[in-house]
Amino acid sequence: MSYLTHAGRAEAFVLDHERTSWHDETLWFVRQKRDKAVYAVPEFQELRELASQIKNHTLSRLDFYLEQFEAAAQANGVQVHWAADAAEHNDTVLRIIRQRGASRVVKSKSMLTEECHLNPHLIAHGIEVIDTDLGERIIQMRDEPPSHIVLPAIHLKKEDVGDTFHQHLGTEKGLTDPQQLAEAARQHLRAKFLAGEVALTGVNFAIAETGSVVVCTNEGNADLGVSLAPVHVASMGIEKLIPRLSDLGVFTRLLARSATGQPVTTYTAHYTKPVAGRELHIIIVDNGRTQQLGRPDFRASLKCIRCGACMNTCPVYRRSGGHSYDFTVPGPIGSILSPNIDLKKHSTLPFASTLCGSCTDVCPVKIDIHTQLYKWRQIVAEANHLPTAKKLGLKFMGRLLASPAAFKISGSLGRKALRLLPHGLTHHHAANAWAIARELPEPPKQSFREWYQQQASPTA
Amino acid sequence: MSSARERILAATRANKPAETVLPAVPDFGGDASLARFTEVLASIGGTVERLLALEGLAGAVARLFPAARLVASPLFAGSLAIDQQTPVDVLADVDLAVLPVEFGVAENGAVWLPEANMLHRALPTVTQHLALVLDHRQLVATMHQGYARLAHGPGGYGLFVAGPSKTADIEQSLVIGAHGARSLVVLVY
Numbered sequence: 001m002s003y004l005t006h007a008g009r010a011e012a013f014v015l016d017h018e019r020t021s022w023h024d025e026t027l028w029f030v031r032q033k034r035d036k037a038v039y040a041v042p043e044f045q046e047l048r049e050l051a052s053q054i055k056n057h058t059l060s061r062l063d064f065y066l067e068q069f070e071a072a073a074q075a076n077g078v079q080v081h082w083a084a085d086a087a088e089h090n091d092t093v094l095r096i097i098r099q100r101g102a103s104r105v106v107k108s109k110s111m112l113t114e115e116c117h118l119n120p121h122l123i124a125h126g127i128e129v130i131d132t133d134l135g136e137r138i139i140q141m142r143d144e145p146p147s148h149i150v151l152p153a154i155h156l157k158k159e160d161v162g163d164t165f166h167q168h169l170g171t172e173k174g175l176t177d178p179q180q181l182a183e184a185a186r187q188h189l190r191a192k193f194l195a196g197e198v199a200l201t202g203v204n205f206a207i208a209e210t211g212s213v214v215v216c217t218n219e220g221n222a223d224l225g226v227s228l229a230p231v232h233v234a235s236m237g238i239e240k241l242i243p244r245l246s247d248l249g250v251f252t253r254l255l256a257r258s259a260t261g262q263p264v265t266t267y268t269a270h271y272t273k274p275v276a277g278r279e280l281h282i283i284i285v286d287n288g289r290t291q292q293l294g295r296p297d298f299r300a301s302l303k304c305i306r307c308g309a310c311m312n313t314c315p316v317y318r319r320s321g322g323h324s325y326d327f328t329v330p331g332p333i334g335s336i337l338s339p340n341i342d343l344k345k346h347s348t349l350p351f352a353s354t355l356c357g358s359c360t361d362v363c364p365v366k367i368d369i370h371t372q373l374y375k376w377r378q379i380v381a382e383a384n385h386l387p388t389a390k391k392l393g394l395k396f397m398g399r400l401l402a403s404p405a406a407f408k409i410s411g412s413l414g415r416k417a418l419r420l421l422p423h424g425l426t427h428h429h430a431a432n433a434w435a436i437a438r439e440l441p442e443p444p445k446q447s448f449r450e451w452y453q454q455q456a457s458p459t460a
Numbered sequence: 461m462s463s464a465r466e467r468i469l470a471a472t473r474a475n476k477p478a479e480t481v482l483p484a485v486p487d488f489g490g491d492a493s494l495a496r497f498t499e500v501l502a503s504i505g506g507t508v509e510r511l512l513a514l515e516g517l518a519g520a521v522a523r524l525f526p527a528a529r530l531v532a533s534p535l536f537a538g539s540l541a542i543d544q545q546t547p548v549d550v551l552a553d554v555d556l557a558v559l560p561v562e563f564g565v566a567e568n569g570a571v572w573l574p575e576a577n578m579l580h581r582a583l584p585t586v587t588q589h590l591a592l593v594l595d596h597r598q599l600v601a602t603m604h605q606g607y608a609r610l611a612h613g614p615g616g617y618g619l620f621v622a623g624p625s626k627t628a629d630i631e632q633s634l635v636i637g638a639h640g641a642r643s644l645v646v647l648v649y
Contacts, residue, residue: 026631026632029632030632041567042488043488046488050483050485053480053481053482053483054482054483056477056480057479057480057481057482057483058482059476059477060476060477060479060480061476061479062472062476063469063472063473063476066468066469066472067469076616082463082464082465082468083464084464084467084468088464132639133629134627134629134630135627135629138630151628151629151632152629153629153630154632156631157631158630158631158633161630161631178630178631178633178635179633179635181630182627182629182630182635182637182638183637186637186639189639190552190639193586193639194548194549194552210613210614212613212614218625218626218627218628218638219625219626219627219638219639219640220585220625220638220639220640220641221638221639221640223581223582223584223585223619223640224582224585224586224639224640226581227580227581227582227585227586227617228548228551228582228586238468238472243482245607245610245613245614246485246604246607246608247485248603248607249485249602249603249604249606249607249608250485252603252620253567253568253602253603253604260628262504262622263500263503263504263567263568263569263622264565264568264569264570264603264620264622265622266621266622266623266624266625266626266640267585267619267620267621267622267625267640268570268619268620268622269617269618269619270614270615270617270618270619271617272613272614272615272616272617272618273615273616273617275544275581275616275617276544284468286464286467286468290468290471290472290475291471291475293472293475293477294471294474294475296477299475299477
């Protein structure tokens with residue numbers, strides 16, 4: 001089976017120059033807000049190091065913390081479930097909903113449930129699932145996946161939202177005012193919150209010592225949904241654990257600053273015990289995570305706290321859009337998580353990077369993202385998943401760069417060819433993808449080596 | 461047949477790296493002033509109002525929220541009676557909740573609202589407007605100091621609330637009042 005490449009999928013996105021530029025500039029603006037917030041905290045780099053060490057430690061004793069968390073949660077009256085994969089997770093959620101005879105579900109943002117494709121599963125079984133995060137609700141109405149983990153509808157313009165709400169909520173045609181659109185969504189979703197029978201949430205952090213789960217939102221949709229519905233189901237990957245409540249001091253200082261440049265999310269909710277007569281279920285999910293834990297070069301990807309900073313800063317993500325990655329988590333972090341799930345399908349993602357290292361620089365838990373991208377490339381090549389042209393090209397370049405004589409000759413030939421061959425050939429799209437939107441530089445008359453030899457000859 | 465639990469724990473045990481140290485998190489100190497708290501809260505869409513004394517609370521609420529008809533608060537008489545058994549349709553009509561908070565965090569404008577202070581778990585988010593009452597002596601500089609105050613645990617449910625509910629999901633335009641409270645005032649006495 002063949003798959004579209006990242007570049008192939010990005011082609012549709014970059015066709016609209018204006019939108020591509022807007023996307024690029026908007027995400028860069030979020031990156032700048034992040035910088036402003038980060039520079040205002042003198043100990044920010046120390047916090048990154050602490051967060052990294054806490055996550056490293058947790059992974060090194062993950063079995064212990066999982067059991068500690070389970071015991072503490074059960075002592076709090078929480079029902080803990082385990083799911084090895086997406087299917088087990090989805091079946092567990094459906095079973096809990098059916099046990100209550102419920103059919104109306106309100107859901108706050110959870111990348112794990114996106115990863116498990118929970119919504120289609122529930123809907124196929126007759127359950128109404130309403131995404132309550134505004135961005136998630138917009139893309140749910142449009143039947144699209146999120147294009148960013150924190151800003152799920154960042155690929156859309158207000159005109160798109162206006163059209164969608166006109167169609168689904170009956171707002172005035174041509175309405176584009178964000179305030180009025182958000183108000184329409186508030187009214188629509190409030191009715192859903194009040195009628196919700198089961199509330200689903202993700203988990204930002206799970207505290208081993210107290211058995212609590214922590215959910216961070218700006219809209220308040222998680223808390224509103226959970227606090228009104230009789231049943232709360234929280235889904236978490238095994239990597240969400242942190243040992244101590246006090247560790248949240250580190251992570252809550254890093255998360256929102258890294259994500260959007262806010263000093264903290266509006267709501268940081270700590271769910272520890274259900275109200276008497278109500279239910280709190282926590283589903284602990286593996287779905288490939290223990291396998292990634294066993295890959296020494298790549299296990300650090302499990303430290304991710306899903307802030308999205310690596311996306312906002314990535315020059316490739318900003319100009320290709322989240323949908324070009326065709327994976328639940330797009331951007332640099334998605335490109336090191338996805339090959340673990342399906343190497344062949346996602347084989348072009350580790351190449352969707354300039355290896356500039358900006359992702360690594362902004363990562364609040366110090367994941368060596370660009371190093372892992374480079375290492376995945378070796379594995380993709382060894383597994384023979386490189387396109388033929390790239391494979392041969394790399395082989396050729398490898399030989400050429402290893403031989404000073406070959407390098408010298410080809411450099412001289414290249415400079416001559418660029419001068420003599422017609423522009424239509426040197427810049428042909430099929431022969432030179434680099435030149436699709438760029439001009440090759442004017443070829444210099446001599447190479448650096450030739451110039452250097454002239455300088456080095458003693459004149460005195 | 462082994463359960464998912466056993467399989468996950470076994471795979472975790474088999475695949476985890478060599479144990480590393482859990483670091484101690486220092487207290488980084490910082491500015492715990494009301495001026496800092498006020499400035500940060502304003503930057504995230506909330507406001508601080510000073511009360512001369514807690515006794516003046518009901519008057520201040522009436523002055524600040526003249527249009528609020530249904531007001532819920534454990535702090536003064538004459539307000540709507542709300543507890544954890546209150547039905548959803550009653551909660552849905554609350555205009556204003558006035559709730560005491562335990563402490564504020566100057567670095568980010570957040571306040572700690574434990575379950576015991578909420579009347580109903582949904583009240584802080586279902587109410588149209590939210591006023592939180594804070595003792596000016598109960599300010600800490602950072603989240604580290606905030607969590608140090610929760611040494612006995614976070615309770616059954618507890619919230620850090622920093623400003624009013626907001627969203628920027630439509631073209632990154634900030635809209636205050638997404639699903640939760642449309643406005644947030646911290647009344648400092």
